[in-house]
Amino acid sequence: MRKVLITGGSRGIGKAIAEIFAKNKYEVIAPTRAEMDLSDENSVKKYVEAKKDIYFDVIVNNAGINDINMLEDITDAEIHNMMQINLISPIILLRGFAGQMKNNNYGRIVNIGSIWASVSKSGRCVYSATKNGIHGVTNTLAVELAPYNILVNTVCPGFTLTELTRKNNSPDVINEICKDIPLGRMAEPEEIAEVVFFLCDEHNSYLTGQKIVVDGGFSGK
Numbered sequence: 237m238r239k240v241l242i243t244g245g246s247r248g249i250g251k252a253i254a255e256i257f258a259k260n261k262y263e264v265i266a267p268t269r270a271e272m273d274l275s276d277e278n279s280v281k282k283y284v285e286a287k288k289d290i291y292f293d294v295i296v297n298n299a300g301i302n303d304i305n306m307l308e309d310i311t312d313a314e315i316h317n318m319m320q321i322n323l324i325s326p327i328i329l330l331r332g333f334a335g336q337m338k339n340n341n342y343g344r345i346v347n348i349g350s351i352w353a354s355v356s357k358s359g360r361c362v363y364s365a366t367k368n369g370i371h372g373v374t375n376t377l378a379v380e381l382a383p384y385n386i387l388v389n390t391v392c393p394g395f396t397l398t399e400l401t402r403k404n405n406s407p408d409v410i411n412e413i414c415k416d417i418p419l420g421r422m423a424e425p426e427e428i429a430e431v432v433f434f435l436c437d438e439h440n441s442y443l444t445g446q447k448i449v450v451d452g453g454f455s456g457k
Contacts, residue, residue, distance in 0.1 A: 239263045240436070241292040241333070243274060243326070244299025248398035249348070252425035253296055256433045262294070274299055274325040275317055284332030291336040294436045297326035297370070298348045304359040315362050322366035327373060334381060343386035344436040347374050349447065351394040355455045367392070371447050378445030387444040389435045394451025397422040418453030 240257045244250035245266025258264050272283035300322045303314045326347060337343030352360045353367035371390045378388040395401070395413055401422065405413070414421050431450050434440055449455055 237261060237263045238293040239265060239291065240294035240296065241329075242266045242296045242298055243272075243329070248400055249393060249396060249425045249428050250296075250298040252429035253298060253432050256426070256429045257294070257436075260433065260437070265292070274321045277320060277324065277328065280325045280328045281332075284329060288332060289336075290333075291340055292333050293337075293340075293342060294344045294346075295330065295333060296346045296348070296432060296436065297329065299325075300348065300350075300366070302350075302360070302363045304363070305361075306359055307361050310362060318362045318366055322363070323369045323373075326370060330373070330377065334377070334386070337386050338381070338384040341385050343381065343384070344440070345374075345377065345381075345386065345388040346432050346435050347371070347388070347390045348432075349390045349392040351392055351449060351451050351455060353390075353392055354447070354449050354451075374447070375445055382444060387435070387440060387442075389444060390447045391428065391432050391435065392447060392449045392451070393423060393428045394449070394454045395422040396425055396428060398425055416454065417451070418457065421452065423450060423452060 240262045242250060242254050242264060245254040254264050254266050267283065273279040301318055303318060305314065347370045349371050350367040352364045353371060356364060374388050374390040381388060395417060428450055431448060435443065
């Protein structure tokens with residue numbers, strides 16, 4: 237049974253990703269915050285050390301945070317926290333586990349980016365920096381790991397109808413956002429998960445190094 241490591245697998249897009257892998261008979265490892273706190277570099281390193289002998293066939297770096305602030309209002313804490321969770325911790329995880337993929341001459345890695353790494357919006361300075369950065373990781377590792385049959389891609393979701401989206405936006409606000417999406421609706425988390433699963437499953441044998449935007453046409457306007 238193939239093993240998949242998914243960060244942020246307890247809700248939203250991450251939960252949908254975990255569910256589609258489980259449905260397809262993968263062993264899903266989705267650490268809780270108690271098991272691995274991505275905001276704490278030492279916690280991530282301890283997790284890697286504890287699991288260093290495990291071979292993960294697939295790694296999905298999904299967890300992330302998005303503190304929205306105009307440039308002059310961004311605090312140092314927000315800068316460091318977003319950088320740590322969205323970019324530094326994923327690099328540490330990949331550094332720790334890519335060796336086993338190389339030893340087994342097989343691996344699939346998907347880094348979850350964002351539509352805000354493709355287009356821009358006020359208040360997303362640091363968040364967009366981290367999500368553009370994670371695709372830089374994808375670009376480099378796609379080349380570096382290709383000789384070992386390891387494929388690395390970025391999936392950039394657009395507006396997605398998660399529990400958090402419903403909590404943070406009224407139905408009227410969601411309807412207004414949908415009017416700005418060519419397909420006229422937000423993505424379901426399962427639709428993002430389907431793309432991630434294809435990239436990580438054996439059906440994908442050649443697609444690597446790509447930034448795949450799943451946004452209902454929003455960024456193409």
